[in-house]
Amino acid sequence: MGVQLNIKDEETVRLARELAAEMGESVTQAVRIALQERRARTPPPRRRARVEETMAVVRGLQDHWKPELRDQELSLTHGDLLYNEDGSFK
Template identity: 85%
Template structure:
């Protein structure tokens, strides 16, 4: 007897069978490929973002800021944007 996976959720079994039928595969193949594809999308080697990538994200986010904040220099800290000189909220 081979390795087994006992799925007790009816919706999951239905989806696996539908996918297998649509793809012309066995249920085992359909589940294996679906899991491999999801794993490839979600489990990626960790890497550090480059400065260029971070700046691109910041520039993209700036488009969603209020006009008075959008035109500020990138060197400002969150405190510069949130607080007045006396420490009160802007």
């Protein structure tokens, strides 16, 4: 026998069997299609949230190590944070 999924919730089993019977397909097909349809309707995890979480950590570190930069925009160029205009360390 192939891979198995053991569902212990009676209501879920009843719904899967009911749907399969109504659609004229196997329980496996009914569950697979239902899961595929739900997945298609659900947006993927948002990368933006992870970026915002990372930036919050970076800002916290910035506040800790360089409090004088607290309300400044973060620069993508490390030189802006490390060096003065003449090239010396800040």
